[in-house]
Amino acid sequence: MLDFGFYPTPVECIERLSTAKATLWVKRDDLTNPLYGGSKVRKLGPLLAEARDLGAKQIVTLGAVGSHHVLATAIFAKRAGLKVAAVLLRQPRSTHVLETVRASIGQGVVPVPVSSYAEAMQQLAVRAAGGAYAIPAGGSSLVGTRGIASAAEELADQVRAGLLPEPDLIVLPLGSGGTAAGLAAGLVRSALRSRVLAIPVAQPLKVFVHKTRALAAQVAGDSWRAAVAARLEVDERYLGVGYGHSTPAGEHARREAASQGLKLDDTYTAKAFAAALDRIALGRERNVLFWNTLSSADMAPLLLSAPHEHELATEVRALAYA
Numbered sequence: 001m002l003d004f005g006f007y008p009t010p011v012e013c014i015e016r017l018s019t020a021k022a023t024l025w026v027k028r029d030d031l032t033n034p035l036y037g038g039s040k041v042r043k044l045g046p047l048l049a050e051a052r053d054l055g056a057k058q059i060v061t062l063g064a065v066g067s068h069h070v071l072a073t074a075i076f077a078k079r080a081g082l083k084v085a086a087v088l089l090r091q092p093r094s095t096h097v098l099e100t101v102r103a104s105i106g107q108g109v110v111p112v113p114v115s116s117y118a119e120a121m122q123q124l125a126v127r128a129a130g131g132a133y134a135i136p137a138g139g140s141s142l143v144g145t146r147g148i149a150s151a152a153e154e155l156a157d158q159v160r161a162g163l164l165p166e167p168d169l170i171v172l173p174l175g176s177g178g179t180a181a182g183l184a185a186g187l188v189r190s191a192l193r194s195r196v197l198a199i200p201v202a203q204p205l206k207v208f209v210h211k212t213r214a215l216a217a218q219v220a221g222d223s224w225r226a227a228v229a230a231r232l233e234v235d236e237r238y239l240g241v242g243y244g245h246s247t248p249a250g251e252h253a254r255r256e257a258a259s260q261g262l263k264l265d266d267t268y269t270a271k272a273f274a275a276a277l278d279r280i281a282l283g284r285e286r287n288v289l290f291w292n293t294l295s296s297a298d299m300a301p302l303l304l305s306a307p308h309e310h311e312l313a314t315e316v317r318a319l320a321y322a
Contacts, residue, residue, distance in 0.1 A: 002046075004033055007032070009027060012025065017277065019283060024276065024280050024288055025167065026289070030293075033295075036297050039151075040072040042148050043144035043179075044147075047141070048080045051133035059082050060086075060127040061087070063089070063137050078107055084108060087123045087124055088101070091243070091319065092244040093321055097320050098320055100299075101319075103299060103306050105307055107305075140181070145178040145215050152189065153190045164287070166287070168195065168285035168287050169289070170290075171272055174201065174209070176211075179293055180212050180232065181216035184216045185220035189220065194231075196231055199239075200235075201239060213229065238250070246270070256277065
């Protein structure tokens with residue numbers, strides 16, 4: 001198995017954002033790898049190992065034009081000796097989005113711009129039929145999700161070692177669903193009583209929530225299906241206008257996190273951190289753990305070999321819309 005991560009990732013208590021009734025903790029999965037971190041690193045180890053075992057020479061995956069998953073796939077597939085084509089969809093324009101797609105192309109990604117999700121799935125299928133190993137959005141296949149499930153045992157070891165109390169609630173964003181699903185399944189298997197609160201960041205909500213619950217059940221197995229379902233809570237109130245759009249609560253949460261040295265993004269982690277802060281304010285759970293899924297690594301080294309914005313193909317630039 002390929003393993004690109006540095007584990008265990010630290011856990012930290014954020015005292016300034018805690019209250020007398022509730023303590024805020026952070027699982028620093030932003031530090032899984034110093035070149036590019038985040039929870040996607042946990043998925044890519046088993047995914048890329050399977051690709052090599054099957055004799056694949058190329059990966060095909062998909063995501064929005066500023067996809068962190070696409071960038072992570074590009075970085076670690078390159079280390080595994082695999083080429084990457086990425087089917088890219090539209091996303092609201094920002095400096096971060098453009099830097100991410102530039103870095104992805106700089107790491108060797110061949111971009112395949114499309115205008116709809118249906119076209120994206122068609123392009124994915126065509127390349128998979130041609131011999132490429134297909135990785136779904138976010139790496140959230142059964143194989144990738146199992147890579148996340150092992151993180152629950154890592155957390156259980158940290159609890160047993162006294163590094164933090166057993167969390168009552170673990171809060172994280174819900175995009176493609178693999179991280180939330182893997183944690184929910186892994187918690188049951190590791191005998192932790194913690195619950196997962198997943199914050200959707202994309203539409204259609206019903207599709208992503210259903211996929212998350214189905215993945216969690218698959219990873220856990222039939223005997224654990226009911227227990228896993230009881231561990232996974234979804235709160236849809238933090239989405240706002242939709243994917244890639246910031247919210248006032250998320251912007252406030254991002255500033256609060258930055259004051260404590262945590263780097264968040266408006267699309268995913270800021271919305272989930274807003275939910276974590278609200279749960280702390282309510283005080284119903286004694287210990288709330290925010291699982292930071294975003295890489296906090298400096299993007300500057302990845303941009304050294306990347307094309308400038310004006311050098312991007314017109315079709316790629318157009319995917320980042322105003």
